[in-house]
Amino acid sequence: MKLIYFTFLIVPAALLCLGSGNILARAEEDELDDVVDIEGEDNQVVGDDALVDDDESVVKSSQDIDTTILFTKPVPSLGDLTFDIQAGYPVEFFVGFINKGSVDYVVESMEASFRYPMDYTYYIQNFTALPYNREVKPKQEATFAYSFIPNEAFAGRPFGLNVQLNYRDASGNAYQEAVYNQTLNIVEVSEGLDGETFFLYVFLGAGGVLALVAGQQALASLARRRSPRSVSQPVETGTASEVDYDWLPKEIVNQLSKKISQDAEAVAARKESKEISRRRLRSRLKL
Ligand SMILES: *[C@@H]1O[C@H](CO)[C@@H](O)[C@H](O)[C@H]1NC(C)=O
Numbered sequence: 001m002k003l004i005y006f007t008f009l010i011v012p013a014a015l016l017c018l019g020s021g022n023i024l025a026r027a028e029e030d031e032l033d034d035v036v037d038i039e040g041e042d043n044q045v046v047g048d049d050a051l052v053d054d055d056e057s058v059v060k061s062s063q064d065i066d067t068t069i070l071f072t073k074p075v076p077s078l079g080d081l082t083f084d085i086q087a088g089y090p091v092e093f094f095v096g097f098i099n100k101g102s103v104d105y106v107v108e109s110m111e112a113s114f115r116y117p118m119d120y121t122y123y124i125q126n127f128t129a130l131p132y133n134r135e136v137k138p139k140q141e142a143t144f145a146y147s148f149i150p151n152e153a154f155a156g157r158p159f160g161l162n163v164q165l166n167y168r169d170a171s172g173n174a175y176q177e178a179v180y181n182q183t184l185n186i187v188e189v190s191e192g193l194d195g196e197t198f199f200l201y202v203f204l205g206a207g208g209v210l211a212l213v214a215g216q217q218a219l220a221s222l223a224r225r226r227s228p229r230s231v232s233q234p235v236e237t238g239t240a241s242e243v244d245y246d247w248l249p250k251e252i253v254n255q256l257s258k259k260i261s262q263d264a265e266a267v268a269a270r271k272e273s274k275e276i277s278r279r280r281l282r283s284r285l286k287l
């Protein structure tokens with residue numbers, strides 16, 4: 001029984017201590033992340049560099065090309081201009097590329113990047129430039145898939161997401177198109193079972209089991225207290241007819257038994273005398 005108490009009381013407590021340690025560690029981590037964010041990511045371009053990089057204004061998109069974007073994960077709710085993406089979970093989308101012109105186009109690559117929402121020339125993070133190198137003939141279209149995972153440290157802040165498609169035409173002119181260029185929110189997903197709730201459930205479970213054990217114990221002791229009485233009852237009814245004189249002093253018992261035997265003798269004598277008188281009566285009647 002002690003082992004059970006140990007299992008359900010000590011172990012969860014120890015786990016909780018460990019768990020809270022973990023939570024503390026996580027909180028510290030978060031703080032660190034914040035500090036890092038303020039200082040800037042390692043791979044981040046300093047504002048001046050980004051400003052110098054003026055390629056975007058030089059490279060334009062082609063008139064022949066139409067592009068569309070479709071997010072498949074997460075699915076933006078209709079009519080929502082800014083939508084939320086989940087930190088730490090993959091974001092997936094398809095980009096449709098339609099060649100309305102009369103020359104071939106080659107889609108070279110697509111890249112996504114997070115920008116500072118107040119200043120889109122300020123890069124926060126670049127994602128992989130996926131190389132496709134796919135030829136799209138005139139009057140044809142193609143679809144390109146891309147996915148990335150926003151860093152969990154970015155949760156709770158708005159970011160400018162820029163998805164850029166790089167392509168060139170048959171004569172080698174390079175083009176760029178911002179397929180998606182909008183601010184969105186990165187939200188933290190509240191998982192169904194984080195550390196705190198998990199240990200809460202563990203504790204509730206342990207409490208339940210403890211209550212069950214205590215109830216079972218109480219029932220057992222109640223039954224134990226009741227069962228001897230129920231066993232002795234028939235014995236008592238048995239002794240009820242025959243009085244127990246054990247507790248009386250010997251002399252009194254002797255006196256009592258003497259008296260009882262005397263009574264019995266007296267009764268017997270009376271019976272006999274009655275019988276004798278009856279016999280006498282009968283014999284007299286016969287006569
Ligand atoms: C992100 O990409 C842009 C454009 O290609 C480039 O100028 C910048 O240096 C890159 N930044 C990082 C941090 O890689």
Ligand SMILES: *[C@@H]1O[C@H](CO)[C@@H](O)[C@H](O)[C@H]1NC(C)=O
Binds near residue numbers: 056
């Ligand atoms: C993206 O959007 C920002 C803000 O709306 C704008 O300043 C920037 O020029 C846009 N970039 C492109 C390539 O369209």
